[in-house]
Amino acid sequence: MLLDFEKPIVELEEKLANMQKAAKQQNAPELMASIAKLSTDIQELRNRTFQNLTRWQRVQLARHSDRPYTLDYIQQITEDFVPLHGDRFAGDDKAMVGGFGTINGKTMMLIGHQKGRTTKERQMRNFGMPNPEGYRKALRLMHLAEKFNKAIITFIDTPGAYPGLGAEERGQAEAIARIIQAMFGLSVPIISIVIGEGASGGALGIAIGDRVLMLENTWYSVISPESCSSILWKNRDYKEQAAEVLQVTANDMYNFGLVDGLIKEPVGGAHRDLPAAAALVKESILMHLGNLTSKPTETLLKERTEKFCTMGRIQPNL
Template sequence: MRTLLEFEKPIAELESKLEDMKTLASENNVDVSSAVRNLSNSIEELRKDTFSNLTRWQRVQLSRHPDRPYSLDYIELLCDEFHELHGDRNVKDDPAIVSGLANIDGKSVMIIGQQKGRKTKERQFRNFGMPNPEGYRKALRMMKMAEKFNIPIVTLIDTPGAFPGLEAEERGQGEAIARNLKEMMTLNVPVICIVIGEGASGGALGIGIGDRVLMLENSWYSVISPENCSTILWKSWDFKEQAADALKLTAEDMLGFGLVDGIIKEPRGGAHLDFETMGKTLKKTILSEIKALSKQKPEERVNKRIDKFCSMGVVVE
């Protein structure tokens, strides 16, 4: 059954009426083609108006939609072949990060993605998409392997943040993320990072340093979630909508600040409504970016990557 967000309900009600009208016409052999056409147009207009004027908080809600494609969904849509690789060769395998060698239209790619899980047991298994230090160390191991064999890297970012538990801190969560930031800066292969859902804090940045950083239209990227920001500033989650506006965390905001390089359009209504179209769009984008980046010399890519991130937050008067 399709999950509806509050602002989607008026559209769903009209869609239900349309289905009832078609059923009634079919059962009674009545021509209602004109009414069906008018109602269909009304639905399309309402959908267009609704999704062209989403608030920042509504985009946050869409990024968390339970039906939204996750990393493994995109891997299935994108790849002709995918061989998952496990473990950090130090502690254990972290299911919150999936990684492996893939073939996309004949092109070898190393894919690293954060995975949340859908049902309760899977969410627990994936730790709700919150990686432990071994997850980031696994990711770095895969990146170094890709560099060794001159294979482009694609990361899919979708996390509410790195796992903040005591055991994660004991195993060096901060150091693991910091090392990834340093090492990703100087990888000599093309690196493409795509925020497909939530991009929260260092948990996202730990696999987010690349030549091209892109965001799906209904994703967000920020140092903190609206709820946690609201809790800190107002001592309550009740101001999460105001916090989302203050954080300016949408793809459009990030592009305007120069913190990302581009926005990938989603099907109207969100990626969850059309996996296939979203997968095709993402594949086309990835292959196009790899082709463009592969024309540059490794030293040129690395220098541009370093300059891009070093210029963020710098004000010149």
């Protein structure tokens, strides 16, 4: 998958690769100056492009097909990971994954939305849209973490909870409401990280954290730009304008005080360098966890509740 604003960079990178190959095959050291200049030009273009992305372009990056998903990060940042399955009620939702993992010798519960890459896997994962079983599984794992006094890390990346008839019949709204309610009372530290798309209640269902963080090229909103465009303009053609109006990006959310911190990504996006992106995520988890674990449970619960209760701004009538 190649986004429009990535094309000029990729074209220059291909030209650079060809020049490097020619210099090696033909033993042409005179090309080295041109190669060095082109490398510098590419780096400058890359920096300039990704420092000035529009909100819609960041939405596109958040959806990039090569972007790391929850299991990609878990594989990179944990020394081991034991996946756990099933909600002990109806089934095992493949769109929600979780289990115990160890990071720098510390065991914690890692839970997150999981999309798929191939067509078959996307269907199996339901494109990262959990059913009620997914949220009930997540809640079961959170209670398990609390039982063993282990911190909870959640990874958010969903276009929304699945809105199908079957999901509604099995209590989709109730399942999300119950896990939101329960997360306010969990006695262990919770860190929630938006790693891709953070859409509506499907995202909020696992995002009641003591620290809510967002990667640089992610979005978080009650509605997607396309859906907003369909409602306001009666078609999806105004999605770019909708993204600007909604102010959905990580910087927007941080400026509004709705998230607690941002995590930088490698230039070009997390999909350009997974190990580097994962290292930044791991560093952020350990830093915030160090601050949270030192707090008494009563303080932790009080601050978590106050954080969400004080969100939003009220402007009195003038």
